[in-house]
Amino acid sequence: MNQENSASYPKYKQIIDFMKEKIARGEWPIGSKIPSQRKLASMFDVNRSTVITALEELTADGLIEGKMGKGTIVINNTWTLLATTPPDWNVHVKSGMHRPSQAMVQDINESESNSNLIQLSKGELSPDIFPKDKMKYAMEKVAKNMEVLGYEEPKGYFPLRKELSAYMKTIKIESSPDSILIVSGALQALQLISIGLLQKNSSVLLEKPSYLYSLHVFQSAGMKLKGLSMDEEGIKVTAIKRADPQEGQAILYTNPCFHNPTGTLMSQKRRYDLLKECEEHQLPIIEDDLYRELWLNKQPPSPLKALDKNGHVLYVSSLSKTLSPGLRIGWIVGPEPVIERLADIKMQTDYGSSSLSQRVAAEWFENGLYQLHMETVRTELRTRRKVMLNALETYAEDIATWTNPEGGFFIWVHIQPSISMKSLYSRALKRGILLNSGSIYAQETGSYLRLSYAYASLPDIDRSIKILAELIRELQV
């Protein structure tokens, strides 16, 4: 405790400074209870009236608040005073600012870093599949030929764009390196598109359910999401006519390969019909094709972008699902002027993606490593899918129905008995299992679960499905 010249530095000021410091350093985080008046009085060797004076000033500053029956709580600090005034926050959302992620999503994000849990929620390859040796090889090659790592061109490291241009050809997309923009993952792609190309109050038509409902990337930029119903071939074309947005711009966002969360693979015919319909309605398309290389039965139909003759489609992909999210490398393919505009915005946002990551990514393509790796991944995922499907048949046949996905990470499970999914979520968590409830993707899919077979170990997959079935039975009335 600071005891120096108490004449010029009155006791109540000392208390204030002490508490401000505790609050500012996060030692007393927001929401925490501060020591009682009695305790503070004894700490500073003053009587309670002095403590009360200090508390009154801190209350006036908006840092603490006395709550009936709860004591005095830290409610703010200088920066959070800026950050947390709920009414203004609503203004932010409306005016295109970011809002904090949905509580459950935030909760899942946090729990996902808990390695003791069985992560049936995780849309990510298991660490067991991570290609350490190949990655080491790629890094060592970059290290060996180490060049100066400066800022890259606005569209990204040219040799990587060249490799991607060649790779795009293998999936029937003709695109020169100049029509490719390197981004830090697909989420950033959507972010750039939403702030760079779309107007506020635009409508984004998209599959319903969709993982985008939980992401807020378009909503934060002031756009309205309009769900389109699906069947087993993908978005229903008739749904587009019905959605027909009267006011403002509209675009269509789709996830045609192994759709997140349902796993649906859009058929070839549907791709043609959808593109035609969108062209007629002058409805530009964002094709999010992250899961394409994760096909498990046979190669999926060509991308919409490959059918697109009129620059109607912006194509988005990344290495996060197939190789490593840690690289933070994705790309956008589109008409050159659009790519240039997005590149300009990217420069204004973060001056480009990591040169290191871009070089390592280029190495993966240059050596054909990527395609070799994908074969391994597909083999692994086939086994995992099999184990999860077997477990579902063994333990849950009478209480659930599910999809048999042709690729990707997810089985979309419909829980038959009408139970509280919230209770299922929290009971599962107590038993060490993290779930993604369907309510994250659409209100209507509250009785679904998105189960990932990509992350957990084989024994954990079997064990957790067994526990899950038990919990569902328990919750059944």
Added chain:
Amino acid sequence: MNQENSASYPKYKQIIDFMKEKIARGEWPIGSKIPSQRKLASMFDVNRSTVITALEELTADGLIEGKMGKGTIVINNTWTLLATTPPDWNVHVKSGMHRPSQAMVQDINESESNSNLIQLSKGELSPDIFPKDKMKYAMEKVAKNMEVLGYEEPKGYFPLRKELSAYMKTIKIESSPDSILIVSGALQALQLISIGLLQKNSSVLLEKPSYLYSLHVFQSAGMKLKGLSMDEEGIKVTAIKRADPQEGQAILYTNPCFHNPTGTLMSQKRRYDLLKECEEHQLPIIEDDLYRELWLNKQPPSPLKALDKNGHVLYVSSLSKTLSPGLRIGWIVGPEPVIERLADIKMQTDYGSSSLSQRVAAEWFENGLYQLHMETVRTELRTRRKVMLNALETYAEDIATWTNPEGGFFIWVHIQPSISMKSLYSRALKRGILLNSGSIYAQETGSYLRLSYAYASLPDIDRSIKILAELIRELQV
């Protein structure tokens, strides 16, 4: 040319599709002139009225436009139709969306990748100083101990935050790893702060001149910049009182070490006074301390953050100026709840920075490589500063005055004769020299140049200053 069944595929449709494809693929970029009616007629073997029908439809679609005396110009494609309607664009700016960078800045960005130019504009270390061997060593160490590269925790790779926490101690800032957020460079730090903490119509008080005037990071988010006048010790404290923003929030942004563009080093006393004044006005501070380690005479005074007992200061730094912009690694230090909020927004923006870059960056700190490297950099920069100052004395003593910076990259040069700086810029460019005019940083500093001694080679520095002086004399009336 496609000649198939002309019955169901009329000629004018063929022309339309042909042209749409050219436009969409970027072969006919926006602004380009399409072939004449005569030429199109002969290409498709039709008479001109058919061509006109096609052109009319494309005009109605908004893709092309006939311009008096200029022929017919490509003005749009599907996506750019969304992207480029100037009146709406203004709405975007007002509502916090991104606007394209100022033409001159864009121009400079492009010219900066032209390696034939002498880059007096470039605020970046010369490739000659890039520590290839040390970087190779760091990468090989990461490769050797290769771990799974997944998504990191929201605040970033823990070992890097631990290293940074220790590093921060060396500059007198006490911060636990939990109060540090890893970002992809300082620009992203400002971006996150502006969308995550500030309200629209907030005021950002900042040095005038400032490089932020050209960045638009705050302006795009709907904030007003208010310049504060400076003297040789930094921001004038009295300027804050005068700026006193009546409506809305305000924050202060400052660049206290080797300020960009003037090179000013804020004195110790000014730091105390500024912080005190800001605390009194409840004015939170963003301290952008990118250039700190580039001191050339003696270590600069402690950061404002080190003096800050009340969580008043958000501290921003990065490796871009000192080690390599290609890593895209920066960090924010602040009160924990604020860091958590910013981490949440970062996750919503790009799911975190490259794991690879974060690991390599951690390696630089862990081995003390970073401090060793900084010694080399300082030695190099001292020589470069000397050469540029000598050249100015030799060639420009009678036509300019300039600063003698104590660190950083920049000499701030005041051109004495009243000449057209635009002409100087373009004549210099013709002679192979890229300049940053003071008008980028404030209207009032139009007769200044920010000259960087960090990038060009020693002979080029001498030669270009000589040419510059010649050009100024030529332009003198």
